[in-house]
Amino acid sequence: MVSIPEVWKLMDLTTTVIIPLLFGSLGIFTLFRLLQWMRMRAYLREAVVVITGATSGLGKECAKAFHAAGSKVVLCGRNSEKLRELVQELSAMTNHRKNVSMHKPHTVVFDLSDTRMVINAAEEILKNMGHVDILINNAGISYRGTVVDTGLDVDKKLMETNYFGPVALTKALLPSMIKRRQGHIVAISSIQGKISIPFRSAYAASKHATQAFFDCLRAEVEQYDIDVTVISPGYIQTNLSLNALRGDGSRYGVLDKATAEGQTAAEVAQVVLAAVGHKKKEVLVAGLAPCLAVYLRNLFPRLFFTLMASRAKKEKKVKDS
Ligand SMILES: NC(=O)C1=CN([C@@H]2O[C@H](COP(=O)(O)OP(=O)(O)OC[C@H]3O[C@@H](n4cnc5c(N)ncnc54)[C@H](OP(=O)(O)O)[C@@H]3O)[C@@H](O)[C@H]2O)C=CC1
Numbered sequence: 001m002v003s004i005p006e007v008w009k010l011m012d013l014t015t016t017v018i019i020p021l022l023f024g025s026l027g028i029f030t031l032f033r034l035l036q037w038m039r040m041r042a043y044l045r046e047a048v049v050v051i052t053g054a055t056s057g058l059g060k061e062c063a064k065a066f067h068a069a070g071s072k073v074v075l076c077g078r079n080s081e082k083l084r085e086l087v088q089e090l091s092a093m094t095n096h097r098k099n100v101s102m103h104k105p106h107t108v109v110f111d112l113s114d115t116r117m118v119i120n121a122a123e124e125i126l127k128n129m130g131h132v133d134i135l136i137n138n139a140g141i142s143y144r145g146t147v148v149d150t151g152l153d154v155d156k157k158l159m160e161t162n163y164f165g166p167v168a169l170t171k172a173l174l175p176s177m178i179k180r181r182q183g184h185i186v187a188i189s190s191i192q193g194k195i196s197i198p199f200r201s202a203y204a205a206s207k208h209a210t211q212a213f214f215d216c217l218r219a220e221v222e223q224y225d226i227d228v229t230v231i232s233p234g235y236i237q238t239n240l241s242l243n244a245l246r247g248d249g250s251r252y253g254v255l256d257k258a259t260a261e262g263q264t265a266a267e268v269a270q271v272v273l274a275a276v277g278h279k280k281k282e283v284l285v286a287g288l289a290p291c292l293a294v295y296l297r298n299l300f301p302r303l304f305f306t307l308m309a310s311r312a313k314k315e316k317k318v319k320d321s
Pocket residue numbers: 052053054055056057058059077078079082110111112113138139140141161188189190191232233234235236237238239240241243259262
């Protein structure tokens with residue numbers, strides 16, 4: 001039994017020590033988060049942010065998010081008409097924050113799978129903007145097909161767009177970042193940069209290569225105060241599956257159920273904004289099953305391979321029927 005004086009003592013301890021401590025820590029935590037948020041906003045404001053694949057999906061939503069945060073966005077794409085429309089859309093956005101001014105976006109037209117064009121584009125960007133603070137390598141294409149029926153030209157196309165394009169652009173902008181000892185390079189990879197699922201060989205390979213390249217880069221450029229962020233999303237509601245290539249190089253042209261039921265591009269763009277603002281090294285933006293699959297691949301690879309083989313058999317049966 002607890003005696004009355006003991007209860008008083010306990011209550012005294014609660015009111016004089018535990019409650020103030022609790023509220024004190026909460027206050028410190030809130031203050032810390034606020035400072036973090038303010039530092040992120042300051043980092044993004046006025047920053048020159050280059051975004052590839054800005055004409056659609058995640059790139060377009062990133063353009064809106066960074067533009068609204070006060071960054072000077074450079075919109076890259078291969079369709080000048082779509083870029084012009086986006087500039088109009090961004091220019092029409094109203095500024096809700098009094099202390100943030102939104103800048104007129106710049107545009108650069110080039111195809112990522114053409115190395116010469118990529119190098120010229122980087123020169124053009126540096127000439128017009130003076131420097132690049134943040135490069136977001138977002139543009140990409142996907143693929144559907146079996147290894148046995150896929151032409152090598154399709155494997156190469158995927159690697160050129162998803163891997164060599166971002167690598168060429170990064171290499172072209174890196175020396176100026178090193179010179180300034182300042183810069184941030186972002187790679188939009190995929191959960192498929194961490195695990196390979198059946199009928200995605202070319203896509204998963206290009207994303208695994210992306211992950212590996214940018215992990216190396218991060219280690220090499222930290223000494224120059226350059227940050228590298230790799231973002232690995234799960235399914236997003238975009239045109240990715242519609243524009244995916246088949247094994248014979250033709251357009252897949254189907255909006256897959258998983259894509260249609262994915263996260264919205266605007267949600268993922270906010271995660272990209274925060275990850276860049278907080279200078280995160282890598283971020284997985286996916287539901288429970290894809291995240292668990294990544295851990296399963298690393299912790300219990302045999303089980304993962306069995307699951308993928310059964311998935312391949314099942315999908316093949318459905319296709320054949
Ligand atoms: N949607 C998803 O489920 C997921 C997407 N991702 C990644 O997100 C990124 C953005 O894709 P998402 O928005 O979904 O797809 P979209 O198809 O909507 O957008 C892809 C963008 O990349 C551009 N692009 C494609 N090929 C080239 C090229 N050769 N040169 C220049 N630009 C090119 C497209 O330009 P154009 O308008 O001219 O076609 C478009 O702007 C990709 O890297 C993708 O792998 C990662 C995980 C999941």
